[in-house]
Amino acid sequence: MSKTTLSDVARRAGVSTMTVSRVLNGRGGASPETSDRIRQAAEELAYRPNAVARALKSDRSGIIGVVVPDISNPFFPEIIRGAESVAMRHGYNLLLCNVIESADREIDVLRVLETQRVDGVILCSARLPEKPLLQALKQYKAAVVINRSVPSAAAGCINIDYRQGAYEATRHLWDSGRRRIGIVAGPETSHGAAQRLEGVRSFFASVGGRELGIAHCTPDVAGGQTASLQLLEAHPDLDGLVCYNDLNAIGALKSCGRAGRAVPGAVSIIGFDGIPLGELVTPPLSTIYVDKYSIGQLGMRMLLDRLGGKFTQQSILIRPELLARESSRSV
């Protein structure tokens, strides 16, 4: 239990606290020998500056709040790592909050972060309605939201071009000869899901085709399994599945396996996100790859810029990329 304070160090070095503060913060203002004496005293006493006191004085806590829906979803740890790598370089730390996919908890958590006087907030996939969200964002010195659009005065935004991604995904299946394509569409309430559907439909419009069927589901493996099974039963001639995310696609892979429909022999499957897991299933999953680590980095950079009063980038749209693997090979 270190309780050494600045004045302990000052006493030991025979100077005032102010001098110690200046020296230890590298703001010069002391003779070399005094400085040495101070540094040595600090070392001997294992002095650690009290960030709490400093935060109170300076109104800067050095802490960034990061809110994610569910840290067990492999999509988010990558974002967190990217954000942390940038934060660390700038002397910031992350206060992490899981909101377990619940809007109520999201409010609670944002209130706690306010209380903790975090310097800024990165909010991933907020489920909050527009009004309370904007209200909450106003309370922070700076904020960045990921997977959601808000006015740039309220927060910086990083969005993924889901529409474009889903367009590419559908075209990819079409180009590999599939014509009877079903959609595993993710949560009905998800904003990203709606954008993906737009992309799908926009592609079909361009070739004068149409999807075979759509099934909504939870954004996990189980959901994908159920939804794809539904589609397979309703449309025995189905030969392609465009999925909301990779977890859904992996569920679809399982369903096809159980239903005796070979992938990619009989059914071609493509996911979305590009989680590491996709490479490890059999067959390896084709996907629309999103660079999550970069998103985390960009988000944190944007946040720190905003904290520093720089508003160069207000909104970034991430262009995902087709990553064709085995599950969508032409046959």
Added chain:
Amino acid sequence: MSKTTLSDVARRAGVSTMTVSRVLNGRGGASPETSDRIRQAAEELAYRPNAVARALKSDRSGIIGVVVPDISNPFFPEIIRGAESVAMRHGYNLLLCNVIESADREIDVLRVLETQRVDGVILCSARLPEKPLLQALKQYKAAVVINRSVPSAAAGCINIDYRQGAYEATRHLWDSGRRRIGIVAGPETSHGAAQRLEGVRSFFASVGGRELGIAHCTPDVAGGQTASLQLLEAHPDLDGLVCYNDLNAIGALKSCGRAGRAVPGAVSIIGFDGIPLGELVTPPLSTIYVDKYSIGQLGMRMLLDRLGGKFTQQSILIRPELLARESSRSV
């Protein structure tokens, strides 16, 4: 940017800051009507207590530092979620730190947490040598280490019975008829790795056998792939692999695939940890299952107990369980 302070509320309610403090903290000491006036004023001004000031005064930050080697390893998010669920119920928040598998960074991070005056620390899979680790732990009001043993005065410990688990894993392969078993052994510096090796050897001793070879590696898919490839090349007759963790095992799965050795036909593979991913690969991975969420909960409970001066449980040993799936089926 809320900057409402206690005295803003006091002024508006026409009382002293002290009364406001008492009322808002539910410590009574004010007439019902005064209380109402105060609560209303606080509401109108959207007052949020300043946890920084409170922490300075009370020497309790309400923040628990959590240090993990790598949040992208699916082993840790589960622990974090478990820990957070308990912390949340008790009004604590988590300051999360990734140390990206580096001992140097571990020291830095622990120093930062000290500076931030966290109330306690949960340290997962510490790689630090004994001396500096104990030195660092001393600085906190309370600490819990997971996957490492230290004297109970220094920290509470939660350990997984790696020895027993590895014993079971080896026996499982042996019982399914494998006699030429290689070990994908994880990081050479890891304590858990050493314990697993003990378990493996203890089993072999009991049947008068011996492992075919041992290859150390990083605790991820790539590491498992490399190590297993090494073993496969050095020992073409190898028919079983006991792996440090599931990620390693999945890497081994890939190597076997590439080398044309069927799993479980030619080679039987078993992992460790029981991450969700293991169920989704082909063939589904046998593993020694560890209940990570519980570990997180137990760890946080132990920490909060220690913070409260209760030292009922000093050390917990988690017994993992064999989860036999397809990758180790007898043939």
Added chain:
DNA sequence: GTGAAAGCGCTAACAA
């Protein structure tokens, strides 16, 4: 039932 004063550890501003 209510308030005044002091101080947690640090640093900005102003002396000396």
Added chain:
DNA sequence: TTGTTAGCGCTTTCAC
């Protein structure tokens, strides 16, 4: 080059 003063927002005495 060094020290003094004051105050960040809150809560713990202790007094009224």
